[in-house]
Structures are given as structure tokens and as C-alpha cells.
Amino acid sequence: MEELTVIIPVHEYNENVSKYLQLAIDSVKEQTEQPQTIIIVGPKIVVDSILKDSPKESFKFVINDGETDYCSQVNLGVTNCKTKYFSILEYDDTYNKIWFKNVKSYIKVKPEYSIFLPINKFVEEDGKEIGTSNEICWAMAFANELGVIDADILESYYDFSVTGGVFRTDDFIESGLLKPSIKLSFWYEYLLRTVNEGIKVFVIPKNGYNHTVNRKGSLMDSIVGMTGKERNFWMKLAKKEYFFKKERVSNAKYVAEKEIEDIEEL
Secondary structure: OOOOOEEEOOOOHHHHHHHHHHHHHHHHHHOOOOOOOOEEEHHHHHHHHHHHHOOOOOOEEEEEOOOHHHHHHHHHHHHOOOOOOEOOOOOOEEEEHHHHHHHHHHHHHOOOOOEEEEEEEOOOOOOOEEEEEHHHOOOOOOOOOOOOOOOOHHHHHOOOOOOOOOHHHHHHHHHHOOOOOOOOHHHHHHHHHHOOOOOOOOEEEEEEEEEEEEOOOOOHHHHHOOOOHHHHHHHHHHHHHOOOOOOOOHHHHHHHHHOOHOOOOO
């Protein structure tokens, strides 16, 4: 896909990260439909280390001098994207080699859709498969239209896996990007906001992405430690904030400064 950029956020770099990152990059190189470019986003010290390890690679680097949380890294990569579409690849994940070929085919027949998500496979570090996500949109008893994520689905179901998807760049930027102040539920809030603005989301019924889970130090690892009350707060906050295109940080700052157990129900 010559109109596609792959964005890889990397906030730290060590021997273990290097191993995963190489596997992630290899999964891009193995695509039957190659993207135009790969953007690696990270602090200067991370970029310098990757350049030292891979001096011959033709990546585009975006140095992040600001916040290095996941959302901020993604947003920076997207705003530096010059192609019509982009995809986010977490450095410890991989694509299936025909994923971009499948996306290209669906874009041709569904040009009105802005976001194409894969069926994501969850795998542990040892390669053991433990489940999948996003296939619920293909359950006839659940979806209003097979494969489509709409407001009705999002009202009753939130556990969609968005990484690996292909997004129309202009729509992602115009809809307000991700909101870094929202923890845990930032992708859910984004989908609610996107659908509310009339942007169409489709799940392609093909396994296109392998998401590593239960890895110490991963984004998901930080979420696992949240209390039930904290998780409940962030899900309710997503449903409150998606009406606003621009980020409102007052609620999230309050959470960061107070004990979750002391927060009243929204």
C-alpha cells in the first residue's frame, strides 16, 4: 500500500525491546503489499540507540521532546504522517503478512469507511495463542450491520483491539487524535467520538495482527494493576468525554492527584 505509513511508538530501548522491535519490523517487510514508509517515534536517546543498532535501515524517525506516554507518541507520529493512511504497530506485536493486501482490497469496495480493523490474535511471549478480539462485530445477533462498529455496539461493548488497524490520516487528525489524559479507555473514547462524528469503522473478518499480552513492562501490564473501581472510573469517563473533540484534562488530573478509592461515582 503505497499510501500507507506504519507508525511504531518506542518509549524505551534495551536488549529486550530491540529483539521485539526487530520482529515487528520484519513483519512489515514481509507484507505482500508494502507500506510507503515506517515512522519510529521516540525520545532522542531511543532514536540514537536504534540508529546505532540499525544504521542501514531506511526508517523515518520522529524525535519526541515532550510526553512519551502511548497516546502522545501516537499523536506525534500521526501529525508527522504524509500518507493518506497509517497503521499503528506496537513494538512487541506483529502483522500477518497479507494484512495490508486485505485492507487494500476492502478500501476499494468500501471507500466510505475511514478505519479498517483486523481480527486481532492475542499471544503470550512464548507464542501461545490465548484468544482473539473484534470478531464480535460478525455475530448476527449482536451487530446491526455485520462487520460495522456503530454507536449501538459501543454502548454495550467496549473491548475492541484497535492497534494494527488502518486509519485515514485526515479523519484521525480532524476528529481530535487520542486523549493522553484518559488512561485505560483512550481507544474506547476515541471510537465513541469517531462514530459520533459519523466516521465509519469496519472490522475485516481476517486475522491481521498478533498482539503480545502478559509481557512484563508492557502497556497492558500497567493496566492489569488497576483496581476495579479505577477501571470503572475510566470507562465512565470515556462515555462522558467523547462528546468533546478537544481534550479536557481536568477530570484526569483529578484522578492522578487523588486516590481512586476516594472518587465518587460519576
